[in-house]
Amino acid sequence: MATGIPELEDKLPEVLELTERYIKAFFEDLDTLNVERAEHYPRATESVDKMAEIIRKLLADQVAYRSEDGSIYYNIARFPSYGKLAHIEVGELKCGARVSQDEYEKESACDFALWKAYDAEDGEVYWDQYPDLGKGRPGWHIECSAMAIMLLGEHFDMHTGGVDNIFPHHQNEIAQSEAFTGKTFVNYWLHSAHLQVEACKMSKSAGNFFTLRDLTEQGHDPMAIRYLLLSAHYKSSLNFTFNALEAARSSLDSIANFIRRLKDQQGAQRKEIAAVGEARERFEKALADDLNTPEALAAVFHLVREGNQAIDKGDVGSLGAGLALDLLRKMDTVLGLHLDRYAQDDELTAEQQKLVDERQAARKARDFALADARRNELLEVHGIVLEDTPQGLRWKKGARI
RNA sequence: GGCGAUGUGGCCGAGGGGUUAGGCAGCGGUCUGCAAAACCGCGCACCGCAGUUCGACUCUGCGCGUCGCCUCCA
Secondary structure, eight states: OBOOBOOTTTTSHHHHHHHHHHHHHHHHHHHHTTOOOOSBOOBGGGOHHHHHHHHHHHHHTTSEEEOTTSOEEEOGGGOTTTTTTTTOOGGGOOTTTTSOSOOTTOSSTTOEEEEEEOOGGGTTOOBOSOTTTOSEEEOSSHHHHHHHHHHHOSSEEEEEEEGGGIIIIIHHHHHHHHHHHSSOOEEEEEEEOOOEETTEEOOTTTTOOOOHHHHHHTTOOHHHHHHHHHTSOTTSOOEEOHHHHHHHHHHHHHHHHHHHHHHHOOOOOOOOOTHHHHHHHHHHHHHHTTOOHHHHHHHHHHHHHHHHHHHHHTOOOHHHHHHHHHHHHHHHHHHOOOGGGOOSOOOOOHHHHHHHHHHHHHHHTTOHHHHHHHHHHHHHHHOOEEEEETTEEEEESOOOO
16 A cells, blocks of 8 residues: 655745645644554655656657647547546547636647646756756656556556546546556546535635644544544545534444443353344445445444343353454454453542542442432543443443533 | 536435435433433434336436536645
């Protein structure tokens, strides 16, 4: 797996610094959301040699041509399936319709730049070590082909990106890469829809613009955010609302409660939870079906409900509970919701333990007013919930206040 | 304007021509000293109008709304 970092415009020192800052923030956000790292994070600026190689070949094959100003353009007329990805008929496409007609050097309005000849406006941003290309900079799409081919080969399985990249970026990537290699570029394109916020597009002027760190600073659990993101299929635009974020938090809580309950089951019953097999199968099937994460979550809840029922019936011992926990751990290697953090054995502080003891003593003495006062204090001051179960007292941390 | 996508119950959100998505919230109940947790029960949802069909929320057309692209950036 590889994620390209396009920073071609960033040779200016001040811009470079800014870029590094954003890259750092990007990785921090990935960590916050528990997003697994890709194997490679290639940088466009480290792939310019490969870009030059591709351009050279396209030029030699006359798929590309040089314009009067020295720029090199891709001739889309040489790529018959151009437009297929985006369902666009080139003949009907008014490429550049909204561009002022100052690009006379292109043969067709849809032709796109592979190499832009140096222009005074480019300032310090140029490469001049490729005499056959001339002084200039790479076009806007070539870097992705170069990075992909270098790391993943001439043909690979999946390529992802936002829907906004379908045209022209991904279409151009295909044209460049396939003309260069003569091979099918990728098997599957996965295009993710855009996030909406309160049913509107996120924008600063609409006042509904915020970053991941804005949310976490407000105290929202990153895993609730991740859950919310998983609750919609990647292909459909998720309507982010704070209401939905709260719902996600509650959903996650009930999974967490189930896990705590499972960890409590220490009986010798040999019975297994029947739903484990069903849930596993449904979960895998859902993911195999174009990463249907909402359906995968439904499979999790199938296990939760059936598992809770079995526990209520007293059918679940440590064996059955362990098998269910194993499945949940397996599921969480995909879901990445840190389900393992829900444990029963956190330590209480001395002060907390004292409150618990006082509550228990008061309860035993049937002084319910005092018992409830201690319980409320634990909840409101310490975020600890006490539960009286048939097996005795149970407590959990991290309750919402 | 053109192209593509989409419109599901209070909220989020799957789905597919006829049989329960799932979660959250709400209401009623079981359990509990009370709670909490859990369980049980309750919602006759599919933008509008036509059409195809024995039957459509699911297919087709039109209309309306929303999102994306068609320009920069990538």
